[in-house]
Amino acid sequence: MFTPVIEAAGLRCSYGSFEAVRGIDLEVRQGELFALLGTNGAGKTTTLETLEGMRAPSAGTVRVLGMDPHEERTRLRGRVGIMLQESGFAGDLTIAETVRLWQDLGSRRSDAEYAMERLDLAHRRDVRVKQLSGGERRRLDLLLAMLGKPELLFLDEPTTGLDPESRVTAWQVIRDLLAEGVTMVLTTHYLDEAESLAHRLAIMHEGRIAVAGSLVDVLAAERARISFDLPAETPAGTLPEFAGDLDPAQLAEGRVELSTSDLERDLTAVVQWRSAHQVPLRRFRAQHASLDDVFHGVVDRDRTRTTTTDVVGEAR
Numbered sequence: 001m002f003t004p005v006i007e008a009a010g011l012r013c014s015y016g017s018f019e020a021v022r023g024i025d026l027e028v029r030q031g032e033l034f035a036l037l038g039t040n041g042a043g044k045t046t047t048l049e050t051l052e053g054m055r056a057p058s059a060g061t062v063r064v065l066g067m068d069p070h071e072e073r074t075r076l077r078g079r080v081g082i083m084l085q086e087s088g089f090a091g092d093l094t095i096a097e098t099v100r101l102w103q104d105l106g107s108r109r110s111d112a113e114y115a116m117e118r119l120d121l122a123h124r125r126d127v128r129v130k131q132l133s134g135g136e137r138r139r140l141d142l143l144l145a146m147l148g149k150p151e152l153l154f155l156d157e158p159t160t161g162l163d164p165e166s167r168v169t170a171w172q173v174i175r176d177l178l179a180e181g182v183t184m185v186l187t188t189h190y191l192d193e194a195e196s197l198a199h200r201l202a203i204m205h206e207g208r209i210a211v212a213g214s215l216v217d218v219l220a221a222e223r224a225r226i227s228f229d230l231p232a233e234t235p236a237g238t239l240p241e242f243a244g245d246l247d248p249a250q251l252a253e254g255r256v257e258l259s260t261s262d263l264e265r266d267l268t269a270v271v272q273w274r275s276a277h278q279v280p281l282r283r284f285r286a287q288h289a290s291l292d293d294v295f296h297g298v299v300d301r302d303r304t305r306t307t308t309t310d311v312v313g314e315a316r
């Protein structure tokens, strides 16, 4: 039986008359990494800030480690680490001085030297914060969030601005923390990051959760794709019956683009067809759905819904 570390029910958050989060339910389980994804302005940061206790919800309930994160902020401090999207470091302090200051503010000491090594900042320890590159600052943000060995870590776009190598370093640190049992909530615009790290996720759009579940279930619910150039010697009429759907516009252009919920069956049909006709399959691809597909599906469905509503609206 899992233990919920975070539970939110019917969560709503408003800025004046504008409702940024419109009634969401969330559950984050002990030891998992939960990714909160979404379009720009979807309400991810607002949700995260509410879970962190930085703002009170306008409606609904939130429990973090069994407490109200806004009312019981001081009791949660020390158990929770927060990496904000933008932090306000004192630019004149060096990395080492900033880390010391953070340790003094926190209630528990931890192995700061080790954390600096892990995040490849030890050799820069005496450099002033204002002289750091954007990526180094981001790594310092992550370092400070994990100081004090929190049970729960909030990471708001932790790898934005990092070069590919630093991203890999940050991912490894995050995986190590997961292995140590730290629970994490992460927001990101990098879908490969969520695909690589998340156990469960939610995709937000315009203040609501459009898709949620385990990474495996979310990907399995989306259709897989098979594509290849239709060889000139085999007209479209010779293609087998597929479980999935062919894109007729692409077929007219000589390209087979098939979306299917039964990848294995349709792949077997393609291979048998190729073998019967003795033709090459040029530019062949077969792939399970990616988070990219799921994400675009959310936006496209919304666009279709909006367009339909517009048309209905116009007809009235």
Ligand SMILES: Nc1ncnc2c1ncn2[C@@H]1O[C@H](COP(=O)(O)OP(=O)(O)OP(=O)(O)O)[C@@H](O)[C@H]1O
Pocket (backbone or CB within 6 Å): 015, 018, 020, 038, 039, 040, 041, 042, 043, 044, 045, 046, 047
């Ligand atoms: N202080 C504020 N006052 C008024 N509106 C705000 C404020 N902060 C955010 N908003 C609005 O609330 C909505 C949600 O913002 P939020 O920053 O939570 O989204 P997000 O999903 O984190 O976006 P992004 O991916 O672009 O960072 C947006 O429409 C934003 O313009």
